[in-house]
Amino acid sequence: MAEAGSFADKVKQQADIVRVVGEYVRLKKSGQNFTGLCPFHSEKSPSFAVHPVKQIYHCFGCGVGGDVFQFVMEMEKCGFPEAVRTVAEKCGIAVPAPRERSPEERKENQQRAQLVEMHREAQAFFVKCLEGTAEGKAARAYLEDRGLDKEAMARFGLGYAPSGGDVLLRHLKQRYPDKLLLESGLISRDQSGRLFDRFRRRVIFPIANEAGKIVAFGGRALGDDMPKYLNSPETPIYSKSNVLYHMDRAKEALRRQDFAVLVEGYMDAIAVARAGVSNVVASCGTSLAEAQIKLLGRFTKRVVVNYDPDTAGQAATERSLALLLEQDFEVRVLALPPIGDKKADPDLFIREKGAKAYLQQLKEAPPYVDYLIARARQMDLSSGEGKLRAVNYLMPYLQKIPNKLLRSEWATRISQQLRVDEPVLRESLRKAAAERRSEVKAKPELVGRPARPVERRLIRMLAEAEEFRVVLAQQLQESQLYLGLETEKIIAALILANLSGEPVQVTELTGMLEERERRLLFEILFEGPMEATWAEAESCLEALRKRQMERELAELQRQIEASAPGPQMRALLERKQTLMRQMLPPPAPAERPQ
Ligand SMILES: [Zn+2]
Numbered sequence: 199m200a201e202a203g204s205f206a207d208k209v210k211q212q213a214d215i216v217r218v219v220g221e222y223v224r225l226k227k228s229g230q231n232f233t234g235l236c237p238f239h240s241e242k243s244p245s246f247a248v249h250p251v252k253q254i255y256h257c258f259g260c261g262v263g264g265d266v267f268q269f270v271m272e273m274e275k276c277g278f279p280e281a282v283r284t285v286a287e288k289c290g291i292a293v294p295a296p297r298e299r300s301p302e303e304r305k306e307n308q309q310r311a312q313l314v315e316m317h318r319e320a321q322a323f324f325v326k327c328l329e330g331t332a333e334g335k336a337a338r339a340y341l342e343d344r345g346l347d348k349e350a351m352a353r354f355g356l357g358y359a360p361s362g363g364d365v366l367l368r369h370l371k372q373r374y375p376d377k378l379l380l381e382s383g384l385i386s387r388d389q390s391g392r393l394f395d396r397f398r399r400r401v402i403f404p405i406a407n408e409a410g411k412i413v414a415f416g417g418r419a420l421g422d423d424m425p426k427y428l429n430s431p432e433t434p435i436y437s438k439s440n441v442l443y444h445m446d447r448a449k450e451a452l453r454r455q456d457f458a459v460l461v462e463g464y465m466d467a468i469a470v471a472r473a474g475v476s477n478v479v480a481s482c483g484t485s486l487a488e489a490q491i492k493l494l495g496r497f498t499k500r501v502v503v504n505y506d507p508d509t510a511g512q513a514a515t516e517r518s519l520a521l522l523l524e525q526d527f528e529v530r531v532l533a534l535p536p537i538g539d540k541k542a543d544p545d546l547f548i549r550e551k552g553a554k555a556y557l558q559q560l561k562e563a564p565p566y567v568d569y570l571i572a573r574a575r576q577m578d579l580s581s582g583e584g585k586l587r588a589v590n591y592l593m594p595y596l597q598k599i600p601n602k603l604l605r606s607e608w609a610t611r612i613s614q615q616l617r618v619d620e621p622v623l624r625e626s627l628r629k630a631a632a633e634r635r636s637e638v639k640a641k642p643e644l645v646g647r648p649a650r651p652v653e654r655r656l657i658r659m660l661a662e663a664e665e666f667r668v669v670l671a672q673q674l675q676e677s678q679l680y681l682g683l684e685t686e687k688i689i690a691a692l693i694l695a696n697l698s699g700e701p702v703q704v705t706e707l708t709g710m711l712e713e714r715e716r717r718l719l720f721e722i723l724f725e726g727p728m729e730a731t732w733a734e735a736e737s738c739l740e741a742l743r744k745r746q747m748e749r750e751l752a753e754l755q756r757q758i759e760a761s762a763p764g765p766q767m768r769a770l771l772e773r774k775q776t777l778m779r780q781m782l783p784p785p786a787p788a789e790r791p792q
Pocket of ligand 1: 236239257259261
């Protein structure tokens with residue numbers, strides 16, 4: 199990423215990763231490395247390590263790793279240029295003025311900045327309307343009725359859009375051209391070409407992006423106006439499927455608690471956050487988008503889905519479940535018990551039963567399979583046909599469970615709970631449990647099969663043995679002994695780096711590697727001190743050579759067994775003899791024939 203001679207490269211040469219990481223993580227010296235509690239997953243004993251010589255970090259728990267820029271990008275959730283700037287600032291390196299952008303790019307950036315500024319102004323306007331107007335009084339009464347006091351209204355930036363039809367328009371049109379007003383989605387145009395406010399007579403919820411900038415609004419109708427909820431349209435600064443409500447305020451808690459509570463609406467998110475659960479986000483609407491899941495996945499892979507208990511909410515829960523499972527989330531489902539005869543969404547439940555009762559429910563939220571079985575049991579199970587329907591409903595979810603043992607456990611449980619005695623149904627459940635749908639991506643293995651010690655040693659030498667790493671690379675290249683190894687790609691990348699004549703920069707290699715291989719490489723580089731001799735390198739090469747011969751021998755044996763007697767078989771047998779002689783250690787002196 200950091201091209202030689204570039205500013206990023208300069209920063210990288212001068213920056214000290216221990217100092218930069220140390221600003222986020224309490225690091226302790228441990229041998230040649232520094233260790234601490236991983237900031238990317240929750241843990242009690244440190245498995246996060248920083249290598250001061252190689253200037254890299256690696257977590258043996260969750261597998262993250264990279265150089266100082268990657269660390270800052272992950273930590274600050276920012277892009278590469280911003281990470282370079284941040285590191286430069288932290289290390290006191292002067293930052294050059296940004297490169298001149300293309301005119302279009304500059305114009306787009308300018309427009310986005312203006313739209314963000316317009317939203318900030320609109321937000322202040324809506325807040326003022328809620329606080330200080332006669333109309334706003336009704337909105338305040340509505341919110342108070344929903345249990346929100348002044349402090350809560352201020353904390354979540356709630357506002358009010360008056361009914362006039364052009365109140366916001368008049369407020370904004372001095373400063374912004376019509377075209378930009380229409381771009382913002384705050385102002386619409388009717389058929390006669392007249393401009394008017396999109397939000398009228400509505401309680402306003404500001405929607406912020408991840409960085410906390412307001413980019414859209416949601417409006418709840420105060421009267422019987424339809425629709426009940428109205429959102430900003432898609433604009434240059436807002437894409438519904440990329441934003442989760444309350445994400446900007448939930449980030450820290452998501453990281454700290456390592457799970458998210460996912461709710462449907464603004465009011466739910468606010469109620470849950472006020473109950474003390476800051477790690478709550480709302481999908482704002484019943485369907486969760488894949489981009490929203492990916493956004494959440496950058497902070498945690500564990501989620502409790504707490505959607506409304508109505509039919510739409512249940513359908514949404516099931517749709518979201520499928521999506522979350524596909525993205526490898528660990529999912530629990532909280533279906534709140536009804537209050538009296540009223541179905542309870544999080545907002546209502548907390549208002550009626552209090553924060554403590556909600557927290558208890560949250561703690562006891564069952565894994566999603568339990569939730570689904572409970573749903574299936576509500577179906578008519580009196581007939582074989584009904585049971586078939588219930589089993590078919592559960593099957594696709596069952597097949598998304600990554601772990602095979604767990605799948606078969608659940609299959610047994612399903613047949614018990616649904617009283618499936620029919621052999622045919624039991625058989626199809628058993629079958630479903632035995633195979634996992636290929637559409638579901640398998641969990642990436644943390645590290646593949648542990649690489650053999652010989653390969654690990656060679657990798658270490660290729661990266662660090664300054665006296666002979668280049669010669670070693672040449673020999674491996676010529677003999678091709680590394681082909682077919684578990685670590686083939688890692689070794690190939692290291693050979694290439696060695697033969698380039700430059701010093702080996704570990705983080706430059708990672709572009710050529712899969713994530714799994716990158717992790718393995720980092721893990722190997724963090725292994726204790728490395729003092730290697732050329733003799734050891736030779737013995738490693740010898741071990742590879744032997745392994746290659748063993749493989750050839752096995753292949754020969756296979757061919758011999760498959761072929762009929764004749765000249766071909768004789769040739770195979772001869773080759774086998776030669777190989778076996780080569781593989782035998784030289785006889786010990788005492789056994790030497792006299
Ligand atoms: Zn970690």
